[in-house]
Amino acid sequence: MSPVSLSRPPEPGPPDVTHGTAQPSRHEVLGVVLQVRDDVLHVLLWRRALAPHAGRWSLPGGTLGPAEDLRESIRRQLAEKVDVRELSHLEQLDSRGAPRRVPGERVVATTYLGLVPGHADPHVPADTRWHPVDALPRLAFDHADVVGAGRSRLRSKLSYTNLGFALVPPTFTMSELARYYRACLGHEVDVTNLQRILARRDQIEPTGDVLRSGRSGGRPAAVYRFRHPSLEVTDAFAVLHPPRIATPG
Amino acid sequence: MSPVSLSRPPEPGPPDVTHGTAQPSRHEVLGVVLQVRDDVLHVLLWRRALAPHAGRWSLPGGTLGPAEDLRESIRRQLAEKVDVRELSHLEQLDSRGAPRRVPGERVVATTYLGLVPGHADPHVPADTRWHPVDALPRLAFDHADVVGAGRSRLRSKLSYTNLGFALVPPTFTMSELARYYRACLGHEVDVTNLQRILARRDQIEPTGDVLRSGRSGGRPAAVYRFRHPSLEVTDAFAVLHPPRIATPG
DNA sequence: TCAGTTATCGACGACCAGTCGATAACCAGA
DNA sequence: TCTGGTTATCGACTGGTCGTCGATAACTGA
Numbered sequence: 001m002s003p004v005s006l007s008r009p010p011e012p013g014p015p016d017v018t019h020g021t022a023q024p025s026r027h028e029v030l031g032v033v034l035q036v037r038d039d040v041l042h043v044l045l046w047r048r049a050l051a052p053h054a055g056r057w058s059l060p061g062g063t064l065g066p067a068e069d070l071r072e073s074i075r076r077q078l079a080e081k082v083d084v085r086e087l088s089h090l091e092q093l094d095s096r097g098a099p100r101r102v103p104g105e106r107v108v109a110t111t112y113l114g115l116v117p118g119h120a121d122p123h124v125p126a127d128t129r130w131h132p133v134d135a136l137p138r139l140a141f142d143h144a145d146v147v148g149a150g151r152s153r154l155r156s157k158l159s160y161t162n163l164g165f166a167l168v169p170p171t172f173t174m175s176e177l178a179r180y181y182r183a184c185l186g187h188e189v190d191v192t193n194l195q196r197i198l199a200r201r202d203q204i205e206p207t208g209d210v211l212r213s214g215r216s217g218g219r220p221a222a223v224y225r226f227r228h229p230s231l232e233v234t235d236a237f238a239v240l241h242p243p244r245i246a247t248p249g
Numbered sequence: 250m251s252p253v254s255l256s257r258p259p260e261p262g263p264p265d266v267t268h269g270t271a272q273p274s275r276h277e278v279l280g281v282v283l284q285v286r287d288d289v290l291h292v293l294l295w296r297r298a299l300a301p302h303a304g305r306w307s308l309p310g311g312t313l314g315p316a317e318d319l320r321e322s323i324r325r326q327l328a329e330k331v332d333v334r335e336l337s338h339l340e341q342l343d344s345r346g347a348p349r350r351v352p353g354e355r356v357v358a359t360t361y362l363g364l365v366p367g368h369a370d371p372h373v374p375a376d377t378r379w380h381p382v383d384a385l386p387r388l389a390f391d392h393a394d395v396v397g398a399g400r401s402r403l404r405s406k407l408s409y410t411n412l413g414f415a416l417v418p419p420t421f422t423m424s425e426l427a428r429y430y431r432a433c434l435g436h437e438v439d440v441t442n443l444q445r446i447l448a449r450r451d452q453i454e455p456t457g458d459v460l461r462s463g464r465s466g467g468r469p470a471a472v473y474r475f476r477h478p479s480l481e482v483t484d485a486f487a488v489l490h491p492p493r494i495a496t497p498g
Numbered sequence: 499t500c501a502g503t504t505a506t507c508g509a510c511g512a513c514c515a516g517t518c519g520a521t522a523a524c525c526a527g528a
Numbered sequence: 529t530c531t532g533g534t535t536a537t538c539g540a541c542t543g544g545t546c547g548t549c550g551a552t553a554a555c556t557g558a
Contacts, residue, residue, distance in 0.1 A: 027276065027346070027357055064346065064357070066348075066355060067348050067355070068346075068348065069346055069347045069348060070344060070345070070346040070357070073346075092343055092344065094341055094343075094344075095319060095341065095343075095344045095359045096319070097276070097313065097317075097318055097319040097322075097359070098318045099315075099316045099317065099318060106315060106316070108276055108313070108319070108357070108359075110344045110346070110357075173505085174505080174506085175504080175505075190547070190548075191505080191506090192506080192507080192547090192548080192549090193546065193547060193548080195506085196545090196546080197545085197546075200545080210554095212555090213503085213504075213505095213554080213555045213556060214503090214504085214555095214556085215556070215557085216502085216503060216504080216556070216557090217502065217503045217504070217554090217555050217556030217557070218502090218503045218504025218505065218554080218555055218556075219503085219504050219505040219506070219553060219554040219555055220504090220505080220554065220555065221504075221505060221506090222505080222506080422536085423536080423537085424535080424536075439515095439516070439517075440536085440537090441516090441517080441518090441537080441538080442515065442516060442517080444537085444538095445514090445515080446514085446515070449514080449515095459523095461524090462523080462524045462525065462534085462535075462536095463524095463525085463534095463535085464525075464526090465525070465526090465533085465534060465535080466523090466524050466525030466526070466533065466534050466535070467523080467524055467525075467533090467534045467535025467536065468522060468523040468524055468534080468535050468536040468537075469523070469524065469535090469536080470535075470536060470537090471536080471537080499558100500557105500558090501556105501557095501558090502555105502556080502557085502558105503554100503555080503556075503557105504553100504554085504555080504556100505552100505553075505554080505555095506551100506552080506553070506554095507550105507551085507552075507553090508549105508550095508551080508552095509548100509549090509550090509551100510547105510548085510549090510550105511546100511547090511548085512545105512546090512547085512548105513544105513545090513546085513547100514543105514544090514545090514546105515542100515543090515544090515545105516541105516542085516543085516544100517540105517541085517542085517543105518539105518540090518541085518542105519538105519539095519540090519541100520537100520538085520539080520540100521536100521537080521538075521539095522535100522536080522537070522538090523534100523535085523536080523537095524533105524534080524535080524536095525532105525533080525534075525535100526531100526532095526533085526534105527530105527531090527532095527533105528529100528530085528531085528532105
């Protein structure tokens with residue numbers, strides 16, 4: 001317990017220069033925008049044109065405007081890469097402020113997770129591209145770590161919320177849904193189990209329609225939709241475990 | 250998708266003045282420090298001396314130093330209120346940057362949850378005090394909301410992690426432990442159930458000791474400790490439900 | 499009509515938590 | 529030392545939920 005001055009006001013006043021040289025600190029927002037494309041989870045990356053790390057892929061984002069809220073700012077920045085209306089979900093991940101996380105002046109970053117539903121195919125500018133999350137190029141700064149945080153958040157929330165609604169088209173079959181879950185979770189998802197879990201939690205309901213069979217035949221699939229298009233947390237937890245390894249003997 | 254410039258570099262350069270008047274933005278850290286004292290959850294508050302909101306209770310914290318990491322900063326700021334060594338756990342909650350969240354210039358705040366184990370009784374300065382979380386005075390700025398976020402985080406993490414270790418003394422009886430959980434969760438906690446859940450998750454182990462009975466008699470209680478003094482996430486979830494209301498009929 | 503394919507359903511079993519009654523181990527006072 | 533009161537611990541029952549799998553349904557194309 002250090003006996004220092006006890007009244008450091010957190011309101012306007014001279015900047016605290018006790019713990020480093022006084023210099024302007026910038027605040028930026030970064031977005032991990034994920035979408036399942038062709039059964040593979042992708043992240044939207046942007047190719048840096050300027051130094052430092054020119055040519056490297058990085059997360060979309062930019063400096064917080066002086067009169068902007070954080071969420072407002074990331075929406076604006078993402079609007080340059082993806083149509084905002086395509087974003088089915090957006091939530092804050094965390095903030096990072098290590099003094100040397102970017103070269104030059106210190107930049108505090110607040111990161112967001114954004115989701116784009118699978119049926120959307122937003123036009124992205126030329127310097128921007130979807131990358132499979134399991135085969136990322138070398139990313140700028142600490143952005144690889146941020147992508148990891150986004151994937152991890154998505155994975156856990158798929159288990160105990162209805163976040164699936166943000167991944168899929170408005171209507172879908174159970175097989176399709178399972179493929180979306182597989183892409184995000186990284187392991188097999190049993191269709192029977194998924195159907196029962198989501199139904200028991202009242203997250204999905206049948207539309208009444210059935211799909212025509214494909215050319216390879218098979219029973220036509222019933223069409224479902226999510227009941228609520230916004231995030232809800234489940235009371236009864238369950239982790240959507242990966243399939244158990246059969247215990248030999 | 251707005252056809253704007255696509256290369257807004259998130260690195261050094263002139264500040265973005267497109268979305269508000271250019272003015273320096275400050276970054277602060279705030280801590281929700283919780284402790285169970287006499288079976289009641291308390292939060293550490295600090296009485297503001299200066300305007301705005303002079304006289305109101307507020308969360309400890311302050312301006313981020315130019316060369317400080319966020320976590321480093323909140324530890325430093327809390328050292329003025331509570332001995333850092335008493336903090337058994339510290340994790341980031343979220344960041345808030347609404348332009349008018351504090352009067353005057355815009356301040357982005359990154360908030361942290363801190364826990365102090367129940368046996369500690371750190372010396373706190375005169376303008377600082379423990380307040381029962383269920384009977385808080387009017388707080389400054391958005392600090393009441395931040396306290397809510399901290400309580401909520403603690404509640405959910407008690408269910409699916411071993412965070413209990415950060416609440417209790419190094420050793421404890423099951424009855425004591427249940428009282429700590431009760432204080433944080435806000436509902437009854439069955440001792441038998443708690444014991445079985447934590448044991449099956451390998452979070453606790455008996456020390457072998459037993460406590461002498463009090464003057465009112467009773468069987469001596471076995472003494473336990475947490476196995477691991479750092480945060481671990483449980484695989485098998487379970488929410489430590491409040492007791493079910495007996496369904497009449 | 500039949501084989502192949504895909505979807506759906508029902509049932510079984512394991513696991514785990516919520517509950518409760520039985521038992522253990524102590525105290526104090528008669 | 530007996531007895532009732534008190535607290536802690538344990539075992540057992542139960543219900544719910546999931547992981548699994550085999551049976552059945554509903555289609556296709558040959």
